[in-house]
Amino acid sequence: MSFTNFLETEILDHVFAGAAYTAPSQHYLALYTAAPGEAAGGTELSGSAYVRKAVNFATSGATTSNNAAIEFPTATGSWGTVTHVGVFDAETSGNLMAYATLSSSKAIATGDVFRVPSGDLDITLN
Secondary structure, three states: OEEOHHHHHHHHHHHHHOOOOOOOOOEEEEEEEEOOEOOEOOEEOOOOOOOOEEEOEEEEOOEEEEOOOEEOOOOOOOOEEEEEEEEEOOOOOOOEEEEEEEEEEEEEOOOOOOEEOOOOOEEEOO
16 A cells, blocks of 8 residues: 555654644555545545445554454445555544555445455555
8 A cells, every 4th residue: 555645644644743743543445546646636436335445454564454354344335446545544534544456456336245354455565
């Protein structure tokens, strides 16, 4: 995953300029049909029972990964083709912190459920 400009600035300010930064108490995974980028943007899903899902991470070395499966609600209509994911600091609105392109896009039709197995959402620094 890539960090957004927002998170990069927060980290640099905190580590090198001594500015206070309070990490969010909860992170949320968002799904996209068009790519977000360094300045956020993209097209996040909406409607048809879509909501961002809470995600918790466990860190080992230079990688943090989701420590439990993430399951979105059953789609009540077509969500389109999910191509990207993003991690936010809030369930609605908030700041996009990191984003990535899925290794395989996934079309979500009525009745489908989008799942991310435990340990499959990795954020790595190197």
